[in-house]
Amino acid sequence: MQLVMIETNGNQNYIFSSPRLRENIGASAQLTWLEDWTQEVLDTTTIPAAVARAFPEGAPDLPWVSRSSGKVIFLADSVDSAREVIGRVTRIAHSRAPGIDVTGVYVEMDSVYVDDEDLRRVHMAANEHALDRPPAGARFSQMPFLVRAQDSSLPAAPPFDKKKVDDEATADLSMAYSLPSRVKRYHAAKARKDLVDRALADHGSLWKEHPYRDNTDQLGELLVRDLRNLEKLFDTDPEFGDDRLSKVAVVHIDGNGVGAIMSHLKEAKQKVPENVFSEATGVSQGDDDALRRFLLQINTRLAGAMETAFYSAWAQVSLWSAKDDELRGRHIKPHGFRAVPVVPVILGGDDATVITEGAYALPFTAAFLEAFERETAADSLLSALGNRDDHMTAGAGIAVVRHAFPFHIAYDLAETLIKKAKQxxxxxxxxxxxxxLTFHALFDSTLLDDEALIDSYSSFTERPYRFVTKDYDAPGNMTWHEACRLTALFTGVGKVLPDKSTDPATWRIEYVSDPTQRVPFPKTRAARIRQYMSEAANAPEPAAQPAPEAPVNDDVEDRIATGAAPEKSPGERVNDEWAAILGSSDEDLVALAKALGSPDALFDLLELADLLPVSYLQDQLVSTAYTQEAGE
Structure with missing residues (x-):
């Protein structure tokens, strides 16, 4: 019996090889077709029947061993059968998705039943094969007389033959696109439409609180079913003519510990209670076919949890956007609510990459992580593989950039950020x-070194933020909930209500619905403190932290107004600024400063204030025990 693995390689490079959103969407759709191509070939062979004869009658899902995004593993009855399927699948891939990199390998098994060693050997064979073969780009060699394609180093290809494809976009007919680009662009519109239709058909209940919940056509338009409208949204907002889409974000999310589970399936299997395992797989843990069935169940359930988490976060973002439009008075006919573009470019297994509007990227990611934890907790098999709270977890990195910034560079930054989050x-x-969850807002036009950029402020930031339950009492980075609470106070969306308690963390917070009544922290002073903190971080000696009730020197305000005295170190300037705030006659400002606790969080709060919309902060406030609505 042969164990065969076929997979796509260089997925991120394939998706982001073009700076055009249309091609990113088309490439993303193509990467999901590998399982269908393989099934199409298997259905025309005798492999499923031959493999089934080697197993007890009724064994499910044969000849499959694993089915996930961009990788399939299955059994074949002979070397010739394995080679035939690999050859036919790769030829289908090259003809239907030119430029995609698909490879296949196989190893002989000692038994008809898969074990950890078989999986390890087939992955080793794939790694060895990757070193011996030419890159996928070598299929498109250029000659001096060929025209180079637009936005690509590949040669240009003519439009499709109208006798075979009569609906190629008119605008594409006159452009010099490469063959991979033409195919990606052709499939993009249908892929976008199918995504939105699936959201409403299979996950419609998630939009039950949206104002357009009873109008599927209008909701579909709001979710930007039409690809041309989606492309426009990433440039300008045609409905309102404002600058709300000046920031774009690339979000990268990856499950924690999933690789370890897949690499040590035998050990992972032992973590699952016997009754849960047998209910999920149909066999006991000691059955010869247990590992194959276990792996297939993990694939299916994990992919389902990621997909539901994505749609749930999308629905939440749509609702927050609608609330913000109402707060701004933008729900004006005939325009209605504005759209928040959400574009999944990778969604499968334990991995997700999404392009969305910068103003809602952090709320989207937080909602995704919370939904992923909720979905895995509700699944008996996945919850047994999770943490002590019986759910699986994930890390997220968000790169927020200007809309014209290249997506592939933003993705590289997001990938570096997720490594920091996972640490x-x-x-x-x-x-x-x-x-x-961690993020970086990059509005400079240059990015030389991701690691150096993030490390430059690592000593005075609270990122990455943790999503933990209240019974986690171990010290660590700030929680996301606490970051949102402080941001609400910093922006004035929340107002602290001091009481007799000496612990400001227990003070009640009131949501301030009237923007004219909000008392935000002075941004100019916050920016000045952040500058001093940055200078202090690069100073030879670390700056001492100010005492919460530090006395105010008589000349502090005068020195701050005229510029700190030369003899003051950056750390001392931070102390002086904070002491001046605590000694202010403005009682609301003093209460706000005490609630913030110290100047430590100001570096992050200045950016969070621009990246967390009012509707999201309101939801975060009213969900806590120490919060009340205005007028309560």
């Missing part, structure tokens, strides 16, 4: 894993 989320024992 915090996976710092402890697997039972203590937690979901984490």
């Amino acid at each position: 915090v989320g996976k710092a402890a024992d697997p039972d203590e894993y937690c979901s984490t």
